[in-house]
Structure formats: C-alpha cells, structure tokens
Amino acid sequence: MKNKLIVTLTTVRGSRQYSLGQVARYIVALVVVLFATSFFISNWFLVKTSDDLSDLEEDHEQLNDQYEMMLGTQNLYKNELDQLSVSLSRVASQRDKLQAENIRMGDKLYEGNNRLGELHATLGASLSGLEALLNVEPSSDMSKERLESLTMMANQRLFMLNSIPNGVPIQAIRISDGFGMRMHPIRKKRVMHHGIDYKANTGTPVYSTADGVVESAGNKHDGYGKQVVILHGFGFKSSYSHLNKIEVSSGEFVHKGQKIAESGNTGKSTGPHLHYEVRHLYSKINPAPFVAWNIANFDTIFSTVKSVKWASLKNLYPLNQTVQP
Incomplete structure (x- = not known):
C-alpha cells in the first residue's frame, strides 16, 4: 500500500476510491511541476512584454510628432x-x-x-x-x-x-530594415534587400510619395502579399508591399500625400510592416536618399544617386528654363 496513491472521488451517488501506482504518482507530480513552471514563465514574459510595449508606445508617440512635421x-x-x-x-x-x-x-x-x-x-x-x-x-x-x-x-x-518619389510613405514606429544585404528572416540566408522596411501596426495609413498612376494593385502571391505599384514621372516607380487593405485600383491617378492603402502583414512577412521600394526603369535603387529629399536640399539627389542620368533633365521643359538666382 505504501507504493500506491489513493484518490477518492465523492459524488451524490457515493464515494469511490482509485489507487495509482508509483509511476502514476510521478506523472501527476511532473504535470504539477510543469504547470507551475509554465505559470511563472508566462507571468515573466507578460511583465517583460508589458515593459517593451510601454517603451514602444513612447517611441511611437515621439515618431508621430516627427512624422507630422515630415509628411506633406x-x-x-x-x-x-x-x-x-x-x-x-x-x-x-x-x-x-x-x-x-x-x-x-x-x-x-x-x-x-x-x-x-x-x-x-x-x-x-x-x-x-x-x-x-x-x-x-x-x-x-x-x-x-x-x-x-x-x-x-x-x-x-x-x-x-x-x-519623383520623395518623403516618407508611412507614419511608422521605426525603420526595421534598410536597403542592402541582410540575413533573410524566413529563408535564413544572406540576400539582397531592395527596399526599406517600416515597422507599423496593422491598419496604419500608407501614402503615395509622388503624383502618378497606379500600375497594379492587389495580391500577386509572390511573397509581397497585397501590393500597390505606382508609375511616376521620369521613369520612376514606387511600390508598397505586405498591405492589409488597398484603397486604389489599377489605372487610377493619385497625387502626392494621398492615402493609397493600410499597412499589414500579408505575404512572406514576420510581422506587421511596410516594405517600400523605389525603382528607376527596371532597377531597384536605395530609397533612403529619396526619403530625405526636399525643396531645401534639392540638389543633393543629383550627386547622391549616381545610377540615374540626371544630366539629360536639363533639356526637358519646363526644366530647361534659365534660372539665375
């Protein structure tokens, strides 16, 4: 009897006793220990996640203020x-x-x-x-x-x-990845990253960075999820991927600063964010200089982005008008 565990169950019909051997007692004890361990670990993760969330909310508020100054x-x-x-x-x-x-x-x-x-x-x-x-x-x-x-x-x-695309396309929490070689989060090998990833909550508005016409809008099932591609002037394109909701359609004209979509987590994505690309003809180029481009630092783009043949612009109207400040 000393190696058995007696379990008594009492109901309205009476009581019944069940005996468990030594192995059964070990199993019950193990379940109790595992339950207690998971309880404490879950609480620890909950506290840590709450602290991280508070930090992210504070960073988000600061970025909101900065974005309001940049957008438009x-x-x-x-x-x-x-x-x-x-x-x-x-x-x-x-x-x-x-x-x-x-x-x-x-x-x-x-x-x-x-x-x-x-x-x-x-x-x-x-x-x-x-x-x-x-x-x-x-x-x-x-x-x-x-x-x-x-x-x-x-x-x-x-x-x-x-x-031409310029400025930020979304009111993001932060930039989670830039243009260049990186370790792919899903494929687990170094590959070229052709855009900028903006970490943002699902449903955050996404804006067109220049006037243009929507070349495509939808889910191509190619890893980018729901995506909008806009054709701009001078051979430039911009693309917005992993969207949750699209608010424009193919062939529609859009203007700079217009809301075209909402960010999401569609396609091959490890979390809610916007993948933003800038292309010239068939080449994907670093969007960072275009994000920083504005009316005050206007001339910097021509020396920073060397893959575009800017010199030929001088022959285009109205850019060929003489300006001597």
Whole structure:
C-alpha cells in the first residue's frame, strides 16, 4: 500500500476510491511541476512584454510628432511659396506704380520716397524668406527679375518633387530594415534587400510619395502579399508591399500625400510592416536618399544617386528654363 496513491472521488451517488501506482504518482507530480513552471514563465514574459510595449508606445508617440512635421512637406512648401509669390508680386507692383507716380508728381516726391523705402523693406524680407526656403545664397538684389527667377526655381523644384518619389510613405514606429544585404528572416540566408522596411501596426495609413498612376494593385502571391505599384514621372516607380487593405485600383491617378492603402502583414512577412521600394526603369535603387529629399536640399539627389542620368533633365521643359538666382 505504501507504493500506491489513493484518490477518492465523492459524488451524490457515493464515494469511490482509485489507487495509482508509483509511476502514476510521478506523472501527476511532473504535470504539477510543469504547470507551475509554465505559470511563472508566462507571468515573466507578460511583465517583460508589458515593459517593451510601454517603451514602444513612447517611441511611437515621439515618431508621430516627427512624422507630422515630415509628411506633406511639399504641400507646406507650396503653400508658403504661393503666399510669398502673392506678397512679392503685390509689393513689386506697388513699387512700380509708385515709381511712375514719382516721375509724374514732383510735389509728392518726399512722401513717395518714404513709401517706396517701406515697400523695398517688405520686398527684401519676402525675398529673404524665399531664399531661405530654397536654401540659396542670399543677395542684396531686390529687382523684379530676381523675384521671377526665384519663383521659377521654386516652381521647378516643386514640379520635380511632385513627380519623383520623395518623403516618407508611412507614419511608422521605426525603420526595421534598410536597403542592402541582410540575413533573410524566413529563408535564413544572406540576400539582397531592395527596399526599406517600416515597422507599423496593422491598419496604419500608407501614402503615395509622388503624383502618378497606379500600375497594379492587389495580391500577386509572390511573397509581397497585397501590393500597390505606382508609375511616376521620369521613369520612376514606387511600390508598397505586405498591405492589409488597398484603397486604389489599377489605372487610377493619385497625387502626392494621398492615402493609397493600410499597412499589414500579408505575404512572406514576420510581422506587421511596410516594405517600400523605389525603382528607376527596371532597377531597384536605395530609397533612403529619396526619403530625405526636399525643396531645401534639392540638389543633393543629383550627386547622391549616381545610377540615374540626371544630366539629360536639363533639356526637358519646363526644366530647361534659365534660372539665375
């Protein structure tokens, strides 16, 4: 009897006793130990996961603030440029009229000169703002010709920035992987990674990085999951993969900053994220210089991305217009 475990079960019909041998007792003891161990390990993982989640939420809030400053920068630039252009045109027009009046009305010359000085000061401040926006060398020239030259330069830059992918495509938690060779998380071998992976919760809005037309939208079952490919100007394309939801269709025209999809975890993916690529013709190129490209550092892209034959752009209208800031 000493090597047996007696188990008594009591019901409304009475009690019954069952005896378990030594092996059965070991099995029961092992189950209890395993249960207790799994309970403590689960609690430890829960506490650790909660701490990691808190850190991620804090990082996400910080990135939200940064993203709000980055997303749609070209629209902000364009609005500021439009306001400056209107102001400069009005000031220049008033100055020209006042100069004509000074010629015709000698008795009001003193008053006119004072007013002209004020207009020159306003014009100078506006031109300085436009120079700062374009990141060009400041000049004391406040002529109408300089205004026209700076305005043309700004319009040319905005045209390019609306035609070629630039800026960030998603309000991400962080960049989880960049362009280049890496250890593939599923295939477990070093392969080329042709884009940037943005870690983001499922359902995070995805935006087009330039004007264009949707070349394809759907699930090609090729590992990229649900994907949108947009054809832009000058032979560029951008692609957005592993999406959860697509909000555009093939052949549809889209504009820069337009919501085209929501991020997800479709295809061959180890977690919710956006895989973003930039292509020129049939070549996949590093998206990082294009993500950082804006109206202030406009010229940097031509020296950073050497695989594109930028020099031939000078022959294209409206880019072939003379600009001498």
